[in-house]
Amino acid sequence: MHRLLIASILVVALVFVALTLVIVTAKAWREIRERVRRAKRRVLEPIVLGYAHGNAASILPALGGRLATADRGVVEEILLDHVQRVRGIERERLGKALDELGYVDRYLAGLKSPRWWKRAESAENLGLAGSSRATAGLLVALEDPSYEVRLRAAKALGAIGGRAAVAPLLRALSEPNRWSTIRIADLLSQMGRPVVDELIAAFPTLNLHAKLAALDILGRVHSLDAVPWLNARLADGDADVRSRSAAALGAIGVVDSAPALRQALGDPAWPVRAMAAKSLGKIHDAEAIPLLCAALRDREWWVRANAAEALKLAGPMGIEALEGMLDDADLYAKHQACLMLEESGILDRRVAQLASSGAVRDAAESIVRSFVQAGQDGRLRELAAGHAEPKVRKALARLLPEQAEEAAR
Amino acid sequence: MGVAKRILVAEDDPVTCRFVVSLLEDKGYEVVVAEDGERAASVAVDARPDLIVSDLVMPYRDGFELLRAIRNDERIKRTPLILLSMRDREEDIVRGFEQGADDYVVKPFNAREFLARVRKLLEPRSR
Numbered sequence: 001m002h003r004l005l006i007a008s009i010l011v012v013a014l015v016f017v018a019l020t021l022v023i024v025t026a027k028a029w030r031e032i033r034e035r036v037r038r039a040k041r042r043v044l045e046p047i048v049l050g051y052a053h054g055n056a057a058s059i060l061p062a063l064g065g066r067l068a069t070a071d072r073g074v075v076e077e078i079l080l081d082h083v084q085r086v087r088g089i090e091r092e093r094l095g096k097a098l099d100e101l102g103y104v105d106r107y108l109a110g111l112k113s114p115r116w117w118k119r120a121e122s123a124e125n126l127g128l129a130g131s132s133r134a135t136a137g138l139l140v141a142l143e144d145p146s147y148e149v150r151l152r153a154a155k156a157l158g159a160i161g162g163r164a165a166v167a168p169l170l171r172a173l174s175e176p177n178r179w180s181t182i183r184i185a186d187l188l189s190q191m192g193r194p195v196v197d198e199l200i201a202a203f204p205t206l207n208l209h210a211k212l213a214a215l216d217i218l219g220r221v222h223s224l225d226a227v228p229w230l231n232a233r234l235a236d237g238d239a240d241v242r243s244r245s246a247a248a249l250g251a252i253g254v255v256d257s258a259p260a261l262r263q264a265l266g267d268p269a270w271p272v273r274a275m276a277a278k279s280l281g282k283i284h285d286a287e288a289i290p291l292l293c294a295a296l297r298d299r300e301w302w303v304r305a306n307a308a309e310a311l312k313l314a315g316p317m318g319i320e321a322l323e324g325m326l327d328d329a330d331l332y333a334k335h336q337a338c339l340m341l342e343e344s345g346i347l348d349r350r351v352a353q354l355a356s357s358g359a360v361r362d363a364a365e366s367i368v369r370s371f372v373q374a375g376q377d378g379r380l381r382e383l384a385a386g387h388a389e390p391k392v393r394k395a396l397a398r399l400l401p402e403q404a405e406e407a408a409r
Numbered sequence: 410m411g412v413a414k415r416i417l418v419a420e421d422d423p424v425t426c427r428f429v430v431s432l433l434e435d436k437g438y439e440v441v442v443a444e445d446g447e448r449a450a451s452v453a454v455d456a457r458p459d460l461i462v463s464d465l466v467m468p469y470r471d472g473f474e475l476l477r478a479i480r481n482d483e484r485i486k487r488t489p490l491i492l493l494s495m496r497d498r499e500e501d502i503v504r505g506f507e508q509g510a511d512d513y514v515v516k517p518f519n520a521r522e523f524l525a526r527v528r529k530l531l532e533p534r535s536r
Contacts, residue, residue: 049432049435050435085428086520087517087518088519088521090519090521
């Protein structure tokens with residue numbers, strides 16, 4: 001019994017010592033490997049960066065003609081670290097080195113790995129490498145059962161760009177159950193001008209969900225080439241398409257779209273009228289001022305609000321038109337004009353002019369009277385109580401009815 | 410051959426720092442490095458660089474604070490400074506220029522474009 005106890009203690013002690021040895025050795029081994037890796041990186045990084053900054057056709061001569069197997073991991077780490085931090089020629093050269101040294105082939109093989117995270121990582125690295133050779137493999141990865149892999153493949157295709165990448169991303173827009181529309185739209189927008197022709201060509205084949213996303217993308221890309229086509233979409237049979245087209249034209253912001261947008265202010269659907277008003281504001285279209293004044297009488301609040309904002313953005317003529325609307329017979333138009341003049345600080349500036357003389361003061365008084373008559377005198381009362389200029393406070397006391405009565409008493 | 414222009418790079422991300430340093434040294438500039446804003450402020454006084462390239466997000470003192478410290482120090486207030494940042498929001502860029510930055514470069518950046526901006530700011534007539 002005594003011997004058995006001693007043997008058990010010895011076994012436990014031995015296991016403990018063995019485990020400690022394994023842990024210490026593993027830690028030391030890891031540290032040695034990390035030191036070696038850092039030392040290698042110190043040597044190899046300047047070589048890789050020298051290639052990136054230079055004009056050499058190949059990176060191999062700088063690496064001594066061939067890349068040693070032991071250095072492959074470190075060189076890959078250096079290339080991937082830097083390729084995502086730069087743009088332009090340096091990025092292209094680092095991507096080319098990833099291809100030349102065989103990493104792109106390895107990532108392409110990685111897309112077929114049974115492990116989803118390996119496929120996702122490979123897709124991401126292919127996007128960083130930016131090799132057009134990867135397009136076919138990434139297109140297949142768009143059908144991967146893992147959402148993460150599909151998403152990284154889509155992102156990689158967006159980074160690589162080119163016509164071959166646009167079509168599958170457009171198809172993805174039509175499948176909101178499988179894809180995040182916002183993410184795919186972001187990727188397509190980042191691809192810039194090259195997507196415009198493809199989007200326009202594919203538009204009739206897209207479902208409504210994708211059509212609306214496509215119109216948003218065209219607005220975000222700011223392509224002037226899309227303006228005539230978007231103008232024509234303002235006559236589309238679908239009100240959502242017309243409304244998003246109007247918004248895209250505003251985002252692009254060129255005067256070429258002004259006539260079509262002015263016409264859209266008379267659209268039977270209020271979201272189209274509202275977007276047309278907003279976009280006319282963005283392009284500062286002075287010719288639209290009478291129509292925007294009429295839109296202030298629209299029965300829909302959004303149309304009135306956007307028309308008032310557009311008038312404010314139209315400059316001095318727009319502000320004059322807003323002030324003219326203070327005496328309009330339509331109560332809604334009058335209130336909307338008051339609200340915009342107050343929000344934009346124009347009322348405050350007019351009130352300050354009450355301290356001046358002549359025509360300027362008369363005009364300011366007329367504006368203040370219109371606000372009072374419209375029952376929109378909240379801000380005027382605040383100014384009457386706290387304006388820094390005594391002359392202004394006195395003038396407001398005279399113009400505001402209750403305060404005038406109090407003053408009379 | 411003239412004396413190499415000296416550039417202070419204030420950057421806490423070692424990878425970006427090594428890239429910028431390699432890029433500038435490759436073009437013959439003398440580069441000094443500070444890995445945080447606090448150290449960059451003191452190196453700027455000691456080394457008197459011809460140009461400062463500073464990250465925006467750094468430990469101890471961010472790029473805006475570094476910029477303020479430099480613009481308030483009579484000895485180095487005229488040193489041109491480029492902010493190099495991942496922040497591409499309009500308000501950050503405007504704030505950078507309002508606080509006295511001479512240029513603002515968004516990361517990831519185009520190396521050749523960045524070098525052109527550096528050259529421009531190092532021209533004697535640029536400030």
